[in-house]
Amino acid sequence: MNNMYNTNKITEQLITWYSKHKRDLPWRHSKDPYKIWLSEIMLQQTQVDTVIPYYKKWLNKYPTLKDVAHAAEGDLLKIWEGLGYYNRCRNFKKACDIVLSDYKGKVPTDFHAFIKMPGVGEYIAAAVLSIVHDKSYPALDGNIMRVLSRFMKKKTLSRYNKKVIYNHICKWMKFGSPGDINQALMDIGSQICKPNQAHCYKCPLENSCRATKTNLPESYPTPKQNKPIPNYDVVTGIIWDHDQFLILQRNEMNHLGGLWEFPGGKMKNGESQSEALIREIKEECGLEVNVKSKIGSIKHVYSHFSIHMTTFHCVSKNNTIIKTTQPYRWIKPVQIKDLPFPKANHKLFSILNKQGWHV
DNA sequence: GATTCGTGGAC
DNA sequence: TGTCCAAGAAT
Numbered sequence: 001m002n003n004m005y006n007t008n009k010i011t012e013q014l015i016t017w018y019s020k021h022k023r024d025l026p027w028r029h030s031k032d033p034y035k036i037w038l039s040e041i042m043l044q045q046t047q048v049d050t051v052i053p054y055y056k057k058w059l060n061k062y063p064t065l066k067d068v069a070h071a072a073e074g075d076l077l078k079i080w081e082g083l084g085y086y087n088r089c090r091n092f093k094k095a096c097d098i099v100l101s102d103y104k105g106k107v108p109t110d111f112h113a114f115i116k117m118p119g120v121g122e123y124i125a126a127a128v129l130s131i132v133h134d135k136s137y138p139a140l141d142g143n144i145m146r147v148l149s150r151f152m153k154k155k156t157l158s159r160y161n162k163k164v165i166y167n168h169i170c171k172w173m174k175f176g177s178p179g180d181i182n183q184a185l186m187d188i189g190s191q192i193c194k195p196n197q198a199h200c201y202k203c204p205l206e207n208s209c210r211a212t213k214t215n216l217p218e219s220y221p222t223p224k225q226n227k228p229i230p231n232y233d234v235v236t237g238i239i240w241d242h243d244q245f246l247i248l249q250r251n252e253m254n255h256l257g258g259l260w261e262f263p264g265g266k267m268k269n270g271e272s273q274s275e276a277l278i279r280e281i282k283e284e285c286g287l288e289v290n291v292k293s294k295i296g297s298i299k300h301v302y303s304h305f306s307i308h309m310t311t312f313h314c315v316s317k318n319n320t321i322i323k324t325t326q327p328y329r330w331i332k333p334v335q336i337k338d339l340p341f342p343k344a345n346h347k348l349f350s351i352l353n354k355q356g357w358h359v
Numbered sequence: 360g361a362t363t364c365g366t367g368g369a370c
Numbered sequence: 371t372g373t374c375c376a377a378g379a380a381t
Contacts, residue, residue: 025373047366083365142377189377
């Protein structure tokens with residue numbers, strides 16, 4: 001089976017291509033395990049160009065792992081705000097705490113120790129340890145799975161085929177730097193061997209790739225069909241008490257955990273917007289409110305559902321009585337910039353700004 | 360093993 | 371406008 005590939009020659013082509021064409025990325029300027037780790041966490045399901053400004057901002061404020069361990073989670077989330085998948089940030093914070101307390105601040109170099117860290121799976125453990133220490137672990141991300149499924153002409157990415165692909169990359173790693181091989185394959189995947197466009201003429205693997213000979217390399221692997229996502233109609237209220245309004249912090253365990261929001265929730269069948277809003281606010285924080293003017297309406301798409309959120313100004317009849325299961329704060333509009341809010345709220349803030357609220 | 364996690368780019 | 375999907379992990 002493996003004799004059909006000239007492993008040594010292919011590895012040489014791969015490394016040569018990488019030395020000439022590798023992307024100049026901020027996290028490739030250093031082999032600090034903390035920085036490589038951070039980059040891999042941020043890059044999870046997130047494109048390079050999106051990550052770069054967040055990566056720089058983060059390192060500017062938190063240059064070392066110890067700085068993260070000593071930071072407050074809310075301040076870290078503020079840096080992360082807008083990047084999505086907020087558990088990545090909170091897990092990374094937890095992991096840095098563990099490294100400081102249990103490993104004297106040194107990131108584990110052992111695969112099985114490292115993968116125990118919160119937010120570290122097989123991919124990130126392999127990527128960090130191969131890049132930092134040149135350990136021979138294939139980092140099977142979406143790019144590499146696609147490149148290899150085409151190279152080996154595998155229609156499906158079954159567990160068996162993933163193992164075959166893993167073992168094949170291990171053979172390459174006997175002839176070249178594992179870190180460079182992983183990163184070379186990632187660059188090929190993101191720049192050349194794209195999901196819907198395989199530019200095979202640019203690819204250092206072209207001579208040996210089995211999918212390019214089919215004239216339809218893009219049909220590997222077979223794309224999966226996505227389920228349609230539901231939409232929810234949501235109402236929220238800005239409850240004013242003179243120059244301040246109420247915000248709630250979302251529960252750790254829930255969607256968007258740790259971020260702040262306005263009180264409100266999903267509308268029920270047959271309910272008017274103000275009825276739903278009055279009911280939700282009463283349930284969430286025990287306040288009885290009068291619903292005043294409509295501020296605006298935004299749409300936002302999450303991974304597995306979308307919302308149509310309408311927001312109203314509200315006035316409480318009993319501001320001093322608060323019983324919430326969540327942390328809450330009364331803040332002035334200017335303080336919004338100090339706290340992390342989800343993207344949907346920022347769409348609302350831009351409406352408020354147009355109305356002269358200076359948030 | 361299938362779902363649940365955000366957001367924005369590309370087309 | 372809609373659709374896919376990106377340097378995946380946790381449950």
